[in-house]
Amino acid sequence: MISNTRAFLHKYIFNLANLFFVLTLVCFLFPSRYALTRMEGLKSPVPFLVLLCFIEIYFIFQLTRQTRQNDSRAIHDIANFVFIVLFIWELFVTRLDVYPIIFIPSPENVFAVFIDDRIKMLLGLVNSLLLLVVGISTSLVCGVILGTFVGWNPRLTKAIYPIAKAISTVPALVYTPYVILIMPTFRSASIFVIFLSGFWSTFMGSINNTAFVEKKVINSAKVLSLSTPTILFKIIIPFNLPRIINNLPIKISAAIMTLTAAEMLGADNGIGFYIRNALNFGNYTKAIAGIFFMGFLVAGLNAGVSILKKRFIKWSY
Numbered sequence: 001m002i003s004n005t006r007a008f009l010h011k012y013i014f015n016l017a018n019l020f021f022v023l024t025l026v027c028f029l030f031p032s033r034y035a036l037t038r039m040e041g042l043k044s045p046v047p048f049l050v051l052l053c054f055i056e057i058y059f060i061f062q063l064t065r066q067t068r069q070n071d072s073r074a075i076h077d078i079a080n081f082v083f084i085v086l087f088i089w090e091l092f093v094t095r096l097d098v099y100p101i102i103f104i105p106s107p108e109n110v111f112a113v114f115i116d117d118r119i120k121m122l123l124g125l126v127n128s129l130l131l132l133v134v135g136i137s138t139s140l141v142c143g144v145i146l147g148t149f150v151g152w153n154p155r156l157t158k159a160i161y162p163i164a165k166a167i168s169t170v171p172a173l174v175y176t177p178y179v180i181l182i183m184p185t186f187r188s189a190s191i192f193v194i195f196l197s198g199f200w201s202t203f204m205g206s207i208n209n210t211a212f213v214e215k216k217v218i219n220s221a222k223v224l225s226l227s228t229p230t231i232l233f234k235i236i237i238p239f240n241l242p243r244i245i246n247n248l249p250i251k252i253s254a255a256i257m258t259l260t261a262a263e264m265l266g267a268d269n270g271i272g273f274y275i276r277n278a279l280n281f282g283n284y285t286k287a288i289a290g291i292f293f294m295g296f297l298v299a300g301l302n303a304g305v306s307i308l309k310k311r312f313i314k315w316s317y
Contacts, residue, residue: 012063017079021056024087025049033097034106040285042094043112051111055082105285113289120274121293128259128270128297131187135194136255143199144244147206148232161207168200172258180265190262197258198251205247209240242313248305256298271297
């Protein structure tokens with residue numbers, strides 16, 4: 001009983017993450033040199049406090065869901081890193097103002113941007129998400145279908161795979177400026193570069209996945225006299241669905257990098273445009289807030305992929 005109580009207290013209460021969470025809260029009791037030395041002053045700490053409490057609640061919630069020791073340790077390590085960084089940021093910038101330069105704003109001012117510019121950020125989020133959804137979905141559909149078809153035909157595989165492998169080594173960021181110049185609209189250019197950022201890896205992966213399908217599965221389908229389209233769309237693609245979804249986070253990250261670069265070059269809205277506009281006017285507080293916002297977007301999309309995998313993928317290999 002005593003050992004169980006100690007384990008409970010160590011897991012949920014007396015740990016490094018909670019210590020730095022409390023230390024960050026204690027920092028608010030001390031006066032801020034940042035508010036005295038910076039022209040912009042110090043904004044309301046409420047958004048930053050809300051973020052701290054949300055991270056703490058989410059940290060405890062994740063611990064309650066994990067039963068394996070390795071998973072709990074990983075959650076502790078992540079929370080430790082996050083709270084230590086936030087504590088150092090709050091203490092040395094806001095309270096002590098050790099770095100009196102405009103490039104390092106206080107966390108209060110950064111997270112207050114999410115309240116002050118919430119309309120601009122939400123509109124930029126909607127615009128960027130629309131481009132991402134269209135670009136990623138088309139690249140997945142085309143890459144999976146064409147790659148599966150090429151992988152099914154050994155002759156096409158030998159002819160096309162080396163060419164695709166050579167083209168895929170060129171990052172989409174390299175030809176993003178050129179695509180923006182030649183496409184009729186920025187929206188079509190963005191969708192196209194997002195499409196290219198995910199198509200070639202999906203295409204090549206589908207060729208390889210088709211070759212990895214167990215021969216006994218294919219032979220059983222042929223014994224049943226199933227047509228080629230039926231084998232491709234009813235057997236091979238569903239069989240490879242776990243691999244396709246497992247690679248989605250990488251494709252999403254690549255697509256967001258490509259979209260951000262495109263928006264910073266020629267857009268008039270979107271998350272990348274918000275960051276570029278803030279940098280052009282030397283507003284590093286808003287620029288850092290935009291970077292955090294993009295990080296939250298990536299984390300949310302990856303969490304959505306995990307939910308999608310748990311709901312629709314009932315098998316693995």
